[in-house]
Amino acid sequence: MNGTLIERGSSRSSWAFGPSGRHRDTLLLLGPCVAYLIVFSVFPLLYSLRLSLTNLTGSSTSGQFVGLENYRDIFTDPHFWGAAGTTALMVGSSVAIALVLGTALALFFGLNLRGSSIVRAVITVPMLITPIVVGVMWRALLNPDWGIVNWAIGRVGLPAINWLGSTDTALKTLVMVDVWQWTPFVFVIVFARLQSLPVEIFEAAQVDGAHRLAQLRWITLPLLAPAIALAAIIRGIDAFRSFDLVYGLSYGGPARVTTTLSFLDYQSGFDFQRYGFAAAMAYVMVVILVIATTVLLRLVQVRREDAVQ
């Protein structure tokens, strides 16, 4: 009785049934979803944990329990540390550049030029496109022999660049293509926030005679900060786990300079069929992801009401 009364007073909704009906509703509505995820997401993850403690490979029918051997192998593998460094470089620079460009784009589109909505629609497309195809497409654009990019930079008198063929440039090229595909994502989130800001703030600043740049520095950017922080975290996680773009663009090469953790893990699992080892590396990745996300969320303190405009 008591429970029903309290519930009726709560803000979100009222209940015609008592608590038991409520539980049944929750179970009925949420149960299938939770059950499905347990079977097809949680179970594979747990199964993978067990797998990471075995030496199962594609050619063995059943793996033997080897304890933490795979983890030891991973941490003593120079390829792992190489890939970890590559991943840190790639994620850090790709996210940083996309944030700067995405925010700049949002401010630019904030001018509301006539016809800009069409361009806005056009630039949301890259992030929806199959990453594999994006990789292949850029391989054509950047082809050292006949690609149009080298032709264009030759026309303005610059020397040709061996974008994907040289160990000096391949990782930078990967970052460039990743930035091309994902800057729109940052843009969309920051722009949504920008448009939700009340006009009065800017009007007041103008009345107070604030200079354009001062207004940007002291009013606009601080107000956009929650959206930028959120875009940074999501982009960081996605860049960390992304793998298709590397597959399509550079297949980890040349000389492993674009081999990220995701790609190395894929190779261990698919090319070398070392299932136990691959599962262990996947777990290392998940742990890095969880720790990084937790720390980042603490650092930036994204408050939900800020983020949701």
Place this chain on the structure above:
Amino acid sequence: MSAMRRIVGRSIAYVVLLLIGLVGIAPFLYLLVLSFKRRIDIISEVPPTLHFDWAAIQANYNEIINYQGILTSLVNSVIVVGISTFLALVIGTPAAYAFSRLQFRGRDTWASTILSFRFMPAVAVAVPIYLLMKAIGLTDTYPGLILPYVAFSIPLVVWILIGFFDEIPTDLDDAARVDGCSRFQVLTRIMLPIMRPGLVVAAMFGAIFIWNEFLVALFVINSPEHSTITLTAATLVSAQRPIDWNIAAATGVVTVIPILLFSFVVQKYIVRGITSGAVR
């Protein structure tokens, strides 16, 4: 003088706008142009001319249709994406409704746990899912792809839909409840018709995600007859040394055209989907 400055400023802004649009779309146009060229022309015509030879276009697209089995892959993708998206909506919509309307212990924890699966690295689950599907004999079948794809898209669908449910006033629920509807009836009879835009957005993002997925397909599918379009595009390019660029370009075009069409049709919802799916 100041009018002059304004005009110059405007012109510069429009040039920048044009350049932004060009950077966004030119790569696709280049791919399209390459797919219309002969193998030899791609190497010899730099930059490619806009002179097209109908026979070359036909030859390229005939080859991917007849020899690379692209039509089969397209049909496979449509089947897998269609069924997976539908199932994800059927399972995800009631869950999103519960998160938006019901008060229960640990609601926020459950909700963010479900969201966190959106961030799971595909490489972390590809091997266990492959072994699981092998154990129950579903490798190289549609269900072998559909079952994990539904799980992948549920978090996305749930989080997009919670946003849409939150916007519908609870008075509607209450009125229907007073009229004797059960929770489930409120959902199916009252909410679903109002929720159509939300369902479209959720379906669209789920569908694009599944259309683009290829790592799990790489593990689970091992015959061209069951290959999805993205998997076909990937294997075509990675298997060839050197690549036949006219064929690779044509495959790329066929792979992305459905996404392009789709995204232009539902353009007004795209921003909504990204912000509600991501910004929560």
